[in-house]
Amino acid sequence: MKSLVTGGAGFIGSHLVDALVAAGDTVVVLDDLSTGRLANLAGVADRVTFLRGSVAVRADVDQAMAGCDRVFHQAAVASVPATIDAPVDTHFVNLGGTLNVLESARAAGVQRVVFASSAAVYGETDGTACVEAATPRPQSPYAVEKLAAEHYVRVWAPLYGLPTVALRYFNVFGPRQDPSSPYSGVISIFADRLRRGLVPTIFGDGGQTRDFVYVADVVRANLAAGALDAPSGLVCNVGRGESTSLNALYGHLAALLGGPATPGYQPVRAGDIRHSLADISVARAALGYAPTVSVADGLAALVAGG
Numbered sequence: 416m417k418s419l420v421t422g423g424a425g426f427i428g429s430h431l432v433d434a435l436v437a438a439g440d441t442v443v444v445l446d447d448l449s450t451g452r453l454a455n456l457a458g459v460a461d462r463v464t465f466l467r468g469s470v471a472v473r474a475d476v477d478q479a480m481a482g483c484d485r486v487f488h489q490a491a492v493a494s495v496p497a498t499i500d501a502p503v504d505t506h507f508v509n510l511g512g513t514l515n516v517l518e519s520a521r522a523a524g525v526q527r528v529v530f531a532s533s534a535a536v537y538g539e540t541d542g543t544a545c546v547e548a549a550t551p552r553p554q555s556p557y558a559v560e561k562l563a564a565e566h567y568v569r570v571w572a573p574l575y576g577l578p579t580v581a582l583r584y585f586n587v588f589g590p591r592q593d594p595s596s597p598y599s600g601v602i603s604i605f606a607d608r609l610r611r612g613l614v615p616t617i618f619g620d621g622g623q624t625r626d627f628v629y630v631a632d633v634v635r636a637n638l639a640a641g642a643l644d645a646p647s648g649l650v651c652n653v654g655r656g657e658s659t660s661l662n663a664l665y666g667h668l669a670a671l672l673g674g675p676a677t678p679g680y681q682p683v684r685a686g687d688i689r690h691s692l693a694d695i696s697v698a699r700a701a702l703g704y705a706p707t708v709s710v711a712d713g714l715a716a717l718v719a720g721g
């Protein structure tokens with residue numbers, strides 16, 4: 416099996432590449448290295464074909480797609496605030512790039528496209544678990560881009576007979592999540608600041624909640640989606656189904672890494688969602704998905720460097 420992983424030098428993509436290589440796949444990575452790093456692929460460098468290029472450029476996608484059986488489309492500008500700062504640029508990557516991947520896959524006769532969508536599509540909720548049938552209420556350019564891209568992915572199945580799956584990841588964490596920008600995932604930022612003896616900042620009162628899911632579980636969901644018999648535009652949540660407040664998250668990490676009892680607080684971030692929690696019944700039924708790593712164990716593994 417030959418698999419293309421777009422965004423394969425990034426946090427989630429590189430863990431997926433490791434798993435595909437371990438399963439015996441021939442793997443091609445297309446990545447522009449805007450946030451990804453070649454170091455993330457160091458362990459498999461001799462077994463992966465790496466192409467530096469953009470999903471926003473059709474010729475780059477076609478080159479990477481040649482001869483592939485399936486595609487795991489992870490490449491995107493993954494930060495909500497980054498899309499608020501530059502919505503036109505991120506539109507062409509997050510939406511235009513997905514359309515390029517679908518059209519290139521269709522032209523190449525690919526058997527399966529698995530797309531990294533996001534819990535952000537749901538928008539504001541009352542804190543109850545999100546079900547896929549709920550009406551999405553995106554509230555940032557990022558969420559609009561992911562939702563529109565997801566619609567393309569879903570529609571390409573019945574329209575063109577291209578088997579697709581869209582996985583709505585909740586808040587993924589684990590090793591290799593890059594903490595180096597203010598746009599990075601909160602766990603990587605908190606851990607990095609605590610390690611350097613700096614006080615982390617919570618935007619808002621810390622009562623906002625997220626469903627944090629360990630990267631290994633997200634990889635398992637992708638592998639299951641990539642192996643489904645006849646997916647036809649399946650859309651499903653990938654989280655743990657467990658809610659953690661930012662204050663509780665900070666408490667966990669400060670206990671593991673040492674740090675002040677309370678972090679700094681700043682105003683709520685624009686475009687932020689208050690609560691985000693997954694109902695994972697569809698993933699359980701359709702993919703046999705069951706999260707295996709608790710938040711506490713995942714944080715401990717992250718801190719231990721593994």
Ligand code: NAD
Nearest residue numbers: 422424425426427446447449450451469470490491584587
């Ligand atoms: P990441 O930034 O580590 O990975 C994204 C990768 O895509 C990077 O390697 C980056 O260099 C690459 N990339 C960006 N623009 C590109 C372009 N134009 N062409 C080619 N490559 C490009 O982020 P991640 O957390 O690993 O996210 C992976 C995917 O999962 C993204 O689609 C993201 O939107 C989605 N997602 C992530 C989370 C999360 O909590 N991390 C949650 C929901 C969805």
Ligand code: UD1
Nearest residue numbers: 493494495533534535585586599600601604616617618684
């Ligand atoms: C994250 C992902 C996004 C994904 C979504 C799915 C990243 C960078 N973003 O968005 O790709 O689609 O989950 O649910 O991986 N916060 C602080 N202090 C900080 C940084 C963040 O308090 O220093 C807060 C934010 O205001 C927010 C929460 O932490 O309330 C989570 O923020 P972040 O990690 O950026 O993730 P999301 O915006 O939820």
